[in-house]
Amino acid sequence: MPDPAALLLTVTTAEPRPGTTRVTVTGDLDLATRPLLDAELDRVVAAAPGRLVLDLFGVGFCGVTGVAALARLRNHCAEAGIELVVKPSPVVRRALDLAAVGPLFRLEGRETTTLAAR
Numbered sequence: 001m002p003d004p005a006a007l008l009l010t011v012t013t014a015e016p017r018p019g020t021t022r023v024t025v026t027g028d029l030d031l032a033t034r035p036l037l038d039a040e041l042d043r044v045v046a047a048a049p050g051r052l053v054l055d056l057f058g059v060g061f062c063g064v065t066g067v068a069a070l071a072r073l074r075n076h077c078a079e080a081g082i083e084l085v086v087k088p089s090p091v092v093r094r095a096l097d098l099a100a101v102g103p104l105f106r107l108e109g110r111e112t113t114t115l116a117a118r
Contacts, residue, residue, distance in 0.1 A: 009026070011024070019047060026058030029065070034068075041069075042076075049082060056092045060089070062098035063095075073105060
């Protein structure tokens with residue numbers, strides 16, 4: 001029987017250029033999918049790329065657990081000296097803004113305006 005979290009979240013990893021790892025996430029970031037996300041992100045951080053690009057354009061739901069997972073990743077990258085770039089979907093950007101942690105991340109991509117600017 002397949003892992004139910006795998007039906008709700010897809011995480012793929014690629015190395016588009018030496019020293020840069022791109023993790024693309026599609027689906028929902030919540031309590032059910034966090035272990036899958038954390039496991040893949042821990043593996044990537046352990047490989048110590050110079051730069052980690054987290055593509056969240058395909059994320060349609062981001063709960064408080066998803067925000068906590070992103071904050072955990074940010075801390076791990078800072079400790080490991082990895083440059084973290086987050087490309088949030090509008091849903092993720094809104095969740096980060098509502099949690100008042102958006103300014104802590106280097107955000108790039110389609111949706112980069114803050115909640116306050118709307």
